[in-house]
Amino acid sequence: EDQVTQSPEALRLQEGESSSLNCSYTVSGLRGLFWYRQDPGKGPEFLFTLYSAGEEKEKERLKATLTKKESFLHITAPKPEDSATYLCATWNQAGTALIFGKGTTLSVSS
Amino acid sequence: DAGVTQSPTHLIKTRGQQVTLRCSPISGHKSVSWYQQVLGQGPQFIFQYYEKEERGRGNFPDRFSARQFPNYSSELNVNALLLGDSALYLCASSFNERSYEQYFGPGTRLTVT
Numbered sequence: 001e002d003q004v005t006q007s008p009e010a011l012r013l014q015e016g017e018s019s020s021l022n023c024s025y026t027v028s029g030l031r032g033l034f035w036y037r038q039d040p041g042k043g044p045e046f047l048f049t050l051y052s053a054g055e056e057k058e059k060e061r062l063k064a065t066l067t068k069k070e071s072f073l074h075i076t077a078p079k080p081e082d083s084a085t086y087l088c089a090t091w092n093q094a095g096t097a098l099i100f101g102k103g104t105t106l107s108v109s110s
Numbered sequence: 111d112a113g114v115t116q117s118p119t120h121l122i123k124t125r126g127q128q129v130t131l132r133c134s135p136i137s138g139h140k141s142v143s144w145y146q147q148v149l150g151q152g153p154q155f156i157f158q159y160y161e162k163e164e165r166g167r168g169n170f171p172d173r174f175s176a177r178q179f180p181n182y183s184s185e186l187n188v189n190a191l192l193l194g195d196s197a198l199y200l201c202a203s204s205f206n207e208r209s210y211e212q213y214f215g216p217g218t219r220l221t222v223t
Binding site: 041097098 | 114116143145150151152153154155158165166168198200202211212213214215216217219
């Protein structure tokens with residue numbers, strides 16, 4: 001079964017305390033691994049796409065990496081404005097639907 | 111450029127009623143997908159449309175239907191509303207049905223009482 005699992009469900013960090021979020025997937029024939037940021041009550045905001053193992057993408061304090069069965073979102077020296085739910089997703093095997101994990105809710109306090 | 115737009119922003123309906131949600135994709139995008147997101151969960155796929163044809167359907171009952179218009183905008187209809195249909199309904203657009211990146215609108219918050 002096509003599945004995406006994210007951990008941890010929630011993460012509390014102090015400002016400047018770096019950490020990583022995990023996304024594991026069981027879809028074969030990866031057509032891309034996507035990271036989104038979602039603020040409460042709003043639609044997901046696209047962050048990154050990764051297509052092959054070993055690929056890395058960076059944006060400000062965020063860096064996404066991909067292995068054959070999982071992806072990591074590394075957050076370096078986070079700020080309170082980085083607080084949000086981070087979702088990862090990939091296409092199902094048929095290529096007809098994005099499958100999302102449940103997300104990791106990040107809270108950064110000053 | 112304008113992103114994906116959805117209307118209305120919020121909606122309150124009674125059990126048994128019907129609702130229509132609307133979505134306009136990013137200019138130049140021809141594919142629209144609909145997702146349902148309940149609190150604490152990731153979005154769940156409902157439909158994908160491309161060039162006015164249904165290209166994918168998620169595990170939702172027949173009370174859910176959708177269509178896409180010649181200008182690529184889309185409507186999602188839900189009949190015989192249940193309390194469990196209360197959720198954030200998200201529309202996403204992509205250039206075509208094989209474009210791997212989807213861009214989401216702000217969503218419509220539906221509350222069924």
